[in-house]
Amino acid sequence: MQACAIVAPEAVKIEAVGKVSTTRKLRVVARVAGQQARRSRTVRAMASAVSTTARSSGRALHQLWLEVMGLIFLLMAVSGGVALAGEYAKYEAGRTGLGHVLVAICFTLTFAWFGVSSFWRARQKDKRGAR
Numbered sequence: 001m002q003a004c005a006i007v008a009p010e011a012v013k014i015e016a017v018g019k020v021s022t023t024r025k026l027r028v029v030a031r032v033a034g035q036q037a038r039r040s041r042t043v044r045a046m047a048s049a050v051s052t053t054a055r056s057s058g059r060a061l062h063q064l065w066l067e068v069m070g071l072i073f074l075l076m077a078v079s080g081g082v083a084l085a086g087e088y089a090k091y092e093a094g095r096t097g098l099g100h101v102l103v104a105i106c107f108t109l110t111f112a113w114f115g116v117s118s119f120w121r122a123r124q125k126d127k128r129g130a131r
Contacts, residue, residue, distance in 0.1 A: 059125070063125055063126060063129075066119070066121050066125070067118070069114075070115045070122065072115075073111045073114040073118060076115075077108050077115055080112075083107070083108075084105060084107075087101045
């Protein structure tokens with residue numbers, strides 16, 4: 001009896017190359033599609049619109065972030081000021097040491113600076129964007 005091969009030995013080699021070259025084929029297709037898209041005025045206009053919108057939204061969101069963080073820092077400074085008043089009252093009554101008052105002062109001043117500088121940065125960013 002003679003053995004009959006359904007697939008020729010050469011086909012196995014072609015199949016192996018086919019598996020390897022699928023990625024290469026996809027890259028070629030993507031490159032050609034990209035070249036065609038760059039030639040299209042509509043695609044370029046849409047890409048420009050998306051880029052401009054993303055840039056503008058990014059700037060607005062960054063400014064909003066600075067302002068929100070400035071508000072949070074200032075609220076923390078106000079709470080530190082309330083704590084400072086309480087610690088100072090305790091210090092005057094002799095119930096706490098000077099260290100607690102100094103820590104409350106440092107906390108309040110630090111967060112007040114963070115808040116003010118965040119709003120200042122947001123304002124500077126707004127001035128640069130208005131030009």
